[in-house]
Amino acid sequence: MTRVLVIDDEPSILRALRINLSARQYEVSTAADGTSGLAAVARDRPDVLILDLGLPDMDGTEVISGVRGWTSIPIIVLSVWGQESMKVAALDAGADDYVTKPFGMDELLARLRAAVRRSAPAPDEPVVKTGHFTVDLAAKRVTRADQGDIRLTPTEWQILEILVRNRGRLVTQRQLLQEVWGPAYETESNYLRVYLAQLRRKLEPEASQPRYLLTEPGMGYRFQV
Template sequence: MSQQASILIIDDEPQIRKFLRISLGSQGYRVSESGAGQDGLASAALNKPDLVVLDLGLPDMDGQTVLRELREWSQVPVIVLSVRSSETEKVMALDGGANDYVTKPFGIQEFLARVRALLRQNQGASSGPAQAMSGPLCIDFAYRRVSLDGQEISLTRKEYAVLAELAQHTGRVVTQQQLLRDIWGPSHSGDTHYLRVVVGHLRRKLGDDPSSPRFIITEAGVGYRLVAD
């Protein structure tokens, strides 16, 4: 990864942000900062950093929630940096999509090594197609927009997340468990009624008749498939 890789720090402690900004900046990284969860999510969406450093104890929302919402639309590498050292917290963060977990206080050299390792792992990884098509339905991953016959459709965060995951596997079945685990989290892998409700809303917004679907096909007892273009 180029030394010009961008890193977003989401932490409410100004001293920690300053320390990380100086340390990461000395290695050539471009650093941006947010002191709260919602602001951090907005910054991640707008600036598309190469890596996120995320604290769990944020003033407006728990960092685990920030991670879960971030994973609904982004696979950017995330290092959790937190004073919470319990195994439960670590497992929850890693199951929720964190790539690494570092507890405070921490050694800066080890932290920088972990940053380099994650950036190397992500280097050259395919970013996937910019958009997916299913007949007149277009899913634009870069801008998180969905349009049908050229008209943009307003979707909730969960509706978009489900449709985007199906679109990333167009023509192939995505299991209910995979969708629930990836979008709602591992503790919801059996909550199939959540998924049925969201798919039902999606179908209504897309004008998709479940008895004769144009877009989303139900594979009974298994999952869902987005019809290939």
Template sequence: MSADRILVVDDEPQIQRFLRPALTAAGYDVIEARTGAEAVKAAATAAPDVIILDLGLPDMDGKDVVAKLRGWSTVPIIILSARDRESEKVAALDLGADDYIEKPFGIGELTARIRTALRHRLRADAQTERVCVDGLEIDTLRRLVARDGEPVRLTPKEYDLLVLLARHAGRVVTHRTLLTSIWGPAHGDDLHYLRVFIGQLRQKIERDPARPAIIRTEPGVGYRFADEL
């Protein structure tokens, strides 16, 4: 079986010198790009399984690279950047990035996010109809939800919100994406509305709603459905 291929897009030589041996040691095939143009070309010609993308590139903003790639590719994109403003995270994720890690970072965290991105891609390719995590079972074929074998009664909107999060397990889903997908574009800024529904869901599916483990909050950005516990 061939190794999964990781495209690292960063113009900082020290980052490239650090990531190549670390990711190679983790069992990945690593290719590199230092500009946005090189990244788009490499994504088209080298068929990477995951892209690690810096936002501060010399020829274009990394968010523009995300937008270009999402015009034709669904390859998982993990943003790796020193920009820590929530608006930068939200913009990149709304454009189609799968995850966001701030510099400085640990290689353990990065490889964990890569594994999550690869699992999500496999599930998406297989069009998984059943999701199980920590005793919670979601059967989208039969439109059923159970907790430790006991049926969970959800409203239609609660169910749609849960399924949307579950289908992106391990990934951050932004407030705007959730609101516009479930309630429509006119509700893209209704954060209070979303928090109410998330609270209701947690009461029904979490073992301890006060300390949610399945639907996790990404402060100022959105929510992340647990990939595994």
């Protein structure tokens, strides 16, 4: 289910969007100002962000920059008609699309679909096999050759997914922490040690001598294929 976060200070718009989006099977969360909006992005990790530029506490482009600093989720911007310069500034700050109020719900929904479709990563090879286990990215499932399906916790899965998508490449600790826990946790490398140990215990044939989930001391981790 696609998760949408709406940041807007007008209750009527929030209400209209919540109703229309929920009816179309989106999972909707809302925020009424820029500060709580930024917090909500880090906390909820939505798939799309709908952002009103006219917020009470922050300039719209600031919010965009704050989000773009660490994630590339699609941002659709709302603003009243006639503010050409703001429109340009928002797009340059990293927004993906722009809708002028008042807007038709059909148009917003179409732009939403387009934004989600664009951001959906190319389903290149959703299934990755190693000698001892198989990772199915599409089905979110891990199977071990000798003992069937493996249960992973949400956090374990997130980490494994990032490593598998970057298989062969080194992934820095910063990148992992940022994508799983958010930008405020960039230095909590202890989390990674704990979770990598758990993943190894669940996946590696010998957890103490990893063959697939490798540590590159001082740099990060690498999924070896």
